[in-house]
Amino acid sequence: MRIGRLLQGLVAAALVAPLGGCSEGPAVSARMEAPAASAARRLDLLAAQYVQLQLAIGKHEDGYIDAYYGPKAWATAAHSDPRDVPALRRAVARQRAALAELTLPLARDALLSRRLRFIDNMLVAADTRLRMMAGENLRFVDEARGLYAVEVRPRPLSAFDPVIAAIERLVPPARGSTATLAERVTALRNASNVPTARVRPFFEAAIAACRARTLAHITMPSDESFTLELVTGKTWGGYNYYQGGDHSLIQVNTDQPARLSRGLDLGCHEGYPGHHVLNTLIEVNLVKGRGWIEHSVQPLFSPQALLAEGSANYGIELAFPAHEKAAFETTTLAPLAGIDPALAQRNVALAALLEQLADVPTTIAQLFLDGEIGRMRAIELTQHYSLVDAARAAKSIAFAEQYRSYVINYSLGQMLVRRYVERVGGADPDKRWAAFAGLLSEPVLPSDLAP
Numbered sequence: 092m093r094i095g096r097l098l099q100g101l102v103a104a105a106l107v108a109p110l111g112g113c114s115e116g117p118a119v120s121a122r123m124e125a126p127a128a129s130a131a132r133r134l135d136l137l138a139a140q141y142v143q144l145q146l147a148i149g150k151h152e153d154g155y156i157d158a159y160y161g162p163k164a165w166a167t168a169a170h171s172d173p174r175d176v177p178a179l180r181r182a183v184a185r186q187r188a189a190l191a192e193l194t195l196p197l198a199r200d201a202l203l204s205r206r207l208r209f210i211d212n213m214l215v216a217a218d219t220r221l222r223m224m225a226g227e228n229l230r231f232v233d234e235a236r237g238l239y240a241v242e243v244r245p246r247p248l249s250a251f252d253p254v255i256a257a258i259e260r261l262v263p264p265a266r267g268s269t270a271t272l273a274e275r276v277t278a279l280r281n282a283s284n285v286p287t288a289r290v291r292p293f294f295e296a297a298i299a300a301c302r303a304r305t306l307a308h309i310t311m312p313s314d315e316s317f318t319l320e321l322v323t324g325k326t327w328g329g330y331n332y333y334q335g336g337d338h339s340l341i342q343v344n345t346d347q348p349a350r351l352s353r354g355l356d357l358g359c360h361e362g363y364p365g366h367h368v369l370n371t372l373i374e375v376n377l378v379k380g381r382g383w384i385e386h387s388v389q390p391l392f393s394p395q396a397l398l399a400e401g402s403a404n405y406g407i408e409l410a411f412p413a414h415e416k417a418a419f420e421t422t423t424l425a426p427l428a429g430i431d432p433a434l435a436q437r438n439v440a441l442a443a444l445l446e447q448l449a450d451v452p453t454t455i456a457q458l459f460l461d462g463e464i465g466r467m468r469a470i471e472l473t474q475h476y477s478l479v480d481a482a483r484a485a486k487s488i489a490f491a492e493q494y495r496s497y498v499i500n501y502s503l504g505q506m507l508v509r510r511y512v513e514r515v516g517g518a519d520p521d522k523r524w525a526a527f528a529g530l531l532s533e534p535v536l537p538s539d540l541a542p
C-alpha cells in the first residue's frame with residue numbers, strides 16, 4: 092500500500108466541466124428538501140466508512156490498495172484493529188443495505204444517485220475479492236463481472252488466425268530458415284530495442300512528448316509532477332503509483348529490453364493522458380472539489396480499473412493517432428535511442444497488425460485460470476498468438492496468475508472508452524479530448540460508457 096500526502100482540506104478546484112447532474116459542490120445544498128438533505132449527509136458519512144472498510148480489507152492483501160491519500164489516522168486505525176474476512180464481508184453487506192435505504196430519498200438528484208451507485212458497485216467488487224481471499228474459486232467471467240462490473244466474452248483463439256496469417260505474409264521466412272513466426276517477429280522487433288544506456292533519456296523524452304500533447308488539451312494543476320524509476324523483477328511492464336498531491340511515481344520494468352514503440356505507449360499510459368492525469372483529476376475534481384472522500388482510496392480490483400486501464404490505453408491513440416505515433420517514433424525517438432529509422436519504419440506495419448491481437452491475453456488467461464489448459468500450453472499459445480519469445484510469454488502468464496481477470500481491463504476498457512469518446516466527440520479532435528477529459532473527472536462505471 093502506498094500512503095500519499097495527507098488530504099490538505101477540501102479546496103474547490105474543479106478544473107474540468109462535469110458531465111452533468113444537478114447537485115453542485117458540497118453534497119448538501121440549501122435548496123434540497125429536508126429528507127434529501129439528510130440522505131446526502133448520511134451518504135457523506137457512509138462514504139467515510141466505506142474508505143475505512145477498504146483500508147481494513149487492504150490489510151489482507153498486499154497491492155489491494157493501489158493508492159490512498161485520505162486521512163492518515165484511518166490507515167493507522169485499519170492497521171491497529173485488524174478484522175477477519177467474514178467480519179469484513181458482514182461489514183460490506185451492512186454498508187450496502189445502508190446505501191440501499193438512501194436510493195429513494197436521493198432519486199431526484201442525478202449526481203448523488205450516481206455517487207451512491209458508484210460506492211455500491213465498489214462494495215460488490217470488495218465482496219467478490221473477499222470471497223476470493225477466503226479461498227473461493229470463481230470462474231473467469233464470474234470473477235470479472237464481480238470485480239469489474241462488466242460482462243466478458245473471451246473470443247476463441249481461432250478468431251485471431253486471420254491476423255496471424257496476415258503477419259505471416261508480412262514477415263515471411265528467409266530462404267532455408269526454419270524460424271517460427273514468433274521468432275521472426277521477435278527478431279524484427281528486437282532490431283528496435285533501446286540500448287540499456289539510453290533507456291532513461293528515451294523514456295524521459297517520450298513522457299515529455301505525451302505530457303506536452305496532453306497539456307494542450309487538459310488543464311492540470313500547476314504543481315503536478317512525477318518521478319520516473321527503473322526497476323526489475325516485476326510481472327508488469329510499467330506501473331503508476333499515485334502518491335496524492337498531484338504526484339505520481341512511475342516505474343518501468345527493465346527485465347525485458349525496451350522497444351521503440353514502448354516509449355509513447357508507456358509515457359501516455361502511465362503518465363499523460365493516462366494514469367497520472369486520471370488520478371490527479373480525480374483528486375482535484377472529486378476529492379477536493381466535491382469532498383467525495385471515497386475517491387481518496389483506490390482498490391486495485393474494482394470497476395475503477397476498467398476506466399483506468401481503458402483510458403490509459405486509449406490515451407495513446409488520442410495523443411498520437413496512428414501515423415503521428417509512427418512519425419514521432421522514427422524521426423525523434425529512434426535517433427535519440429540510436430536506432431536506425433529505416434528499421435523502425437519496418438515495425439510500423441507490423442505494429443498495426445499486432446494491435447489486432449490485443450484480446451489474446453484475455454482468452455488465454457480465461458483458458459488457463461479456468462483450468463482448461465496448463466501453464467506450459469498457456470505459454471506456448473501466448474508465443475503463437477501474441478508472437479513473443481518464451482521469456483515474454485512466461486511473463487505474460489505470470490501476470491495472469493498474479494492479477495487474474497484484471498487482464499480484461501486493458502483491451503476491453505480501451506474499446507469501451509474509444510467507442511464512448513468517438514460517439515460523444517465525433518471526428519473533431521478537440522471534442523474528443525473534451526469528452527475524454529470529462530470521463531476522467533467523474534465517477535464512471537463501465538455501464539456509463541454504453542450508448
Ligand SMILES: [Zn+2]
Nearest residue numbers: 360366400403
Ligand atoms: Zn495501467
